[in-house]
Amino acid sequence: xxxxxxxxxxxxxxxxxxxxxxxxxxxxxxxxxxxxxxxxxxxxxxxxxxxxxxxxxxxxxxxxxxxxxxxxxxxxxxxxxxxxxxxxxxxxxxxxxxxxxxxxxxxxxxxxxxxxxxxxxxxxxxxxxxxxxxxxxxxxxxxx
Amino acid sequence: xxxxxxxxxxxxxxxxxxxxxxxxxxxxxxxxxxxxxxxxxxxxxxxxxxxxxxxxxxxxxxxxxxxxxxxxxxxxxxxxxxxxxxxxxxxxxxxxxxxxxxxxxxxxxxxxxxxxxxxxxxxxxxxxxxxxxxxxxxxxxxxxxxxxxxxxxxxxxxxxxxxxxxx
Numbered sequence: 001x002x003x004x005x006x007x008x009x010x011x012x013x014x015x016x017x018x019x020x021x022x023x024x025x026x027x028x029x030x031x032x033x034x035x036x037x038x039x040x041x042x043x044x045x046x047x048x049x050x051x052x053x054x055x056x057x058x059x060x061x062x063x064x065x066x067x068x069x070x071x072x073x074x075x076x077x078x079x080x081x082x083x084x085x086x087x088x089x090x091x092x093x094x095x096x097x098x099x100x101x102x103x104x105x106x107x108x109x110x111x112x113x114x115x116x117x118x119x120x121x122x123x124x125x126x127x128x129x130x131x132x133x134x135x136x137x138x139x140x141x142x143x144x
Numbered sequence: 145x146x147x148x149x150x151x152x153x154x155x156x157x158x159x160x161x162x163x164x165x166x167x168x169x170x171x172x173x174x175x176x177x178x179x180x181x182x183x184x185x186x187x188x189x190x191x192x193x194x195x196x197x198x199x200x201x202x203x204x205x206x207x208x209x210x211x212x213x214x215x216x217x218x219x220x221x222x223x224x225x226x227x228x229x230x231x232x233x234x235x236x237x238x239x240x241x242x243x244x245x246x247x248x249x250x251x252x253x254x255x256x257x258x259x260x261x262x263x264x265x266x267x268x269x270x271x272x273x274x275x276x277x278x279x280x281x282x283x284x285x286x287x288x289x290x291x292x293x294x295x296x297x298x299x300x301x302x303x304x305x306x307x308x309x310x311x
Binding site: 032033035036037053106109110111113114117120122123125126129 | 194195198199216219220273276277278280281282283284285287288289290292293296
């Protein structure tokens, strides 16, 4: 999966350096919002004791998810190859409907707007939206 | 007599019609009125529309007569876009004032967007997402998950109403 122009990659990588130190918090907040705003996503976490915003399992999982995003930034030149294992995990073990990738991506963007009101410009927004879209497609590669 | 019975069962009762309406809690109503009550329409409206045109460039198709849209800077400083964004945001006031009847409130606007403006209704969702992001940036952490849920519910109802009269 090829993603974007050289400029797009530059913008994503530059923004990631700002984001990286806050990645865990961003992940936890994005996940909290996803569960609150799109309650159907809770069906994947029925095994958690606490699904409330900022709960321990939500925080832990937010960190895991952002670890995956960090990994993807590092493999931005070939997301399909880079995310092969993660794609297999989501396809065969987790079996998350790929429509939910879009939902989580949206909530990540909302949190970025909150945490970086000045740096999350429209130009950064479009590059990140494209990146998260490409990431989602790479994640869905192994589904069928 | 049999035919009369059939007629009676075919009409939706008042109860059934009301059941189809969107329900709002007191808390949801006050969240929406608070957001719009404290809004800088010119700032948020122009930012939301220009962000939409930058993030989803195909939406520029509806603004060919608005002047220079060649790059992000041009879009962000275009006075026609700014004015139009403000206008669109004020259009949401009608829904805020008529939360129990958004569908009827926007019937005419829906026809306008379909018959005259020929806007693909998918675009309403794109603008709604950009508006959510601009409001999030403005309100910061005060834009809690719960408030986000209410705001997105409101926008979803508006978007649905605006697409209702397309045929």
